[in-house]
Amino acid sequence: MTAEKLAEAAAACDELAAALARAGIVLPSLGLDPVSYSYERPRVLVELGRCNLETTYQLIGVLKRAVDR
Secondary structure, three states: OOHHHHHHHHHHHHHHHHHHHHOOOOOOOOEEOOOOOOOOOOOOOEEOOOOOHHHHHHHHHHHHHHHOO
């Protein structure tokens, strides 16, 4: 795993967090999954984490509005 790839993944994660924040959504455990890039054949996975039911419905609403445009 290159430092460049990790930096790219971290930037994508930050971009996702910012987009969610603009929609009023915060996923507290959003981040990179360190286990995924420690394998012999590493790849970076973004860990979205868990969220409560209210946040789930917020995500559903945002996605529906985006698709319906």
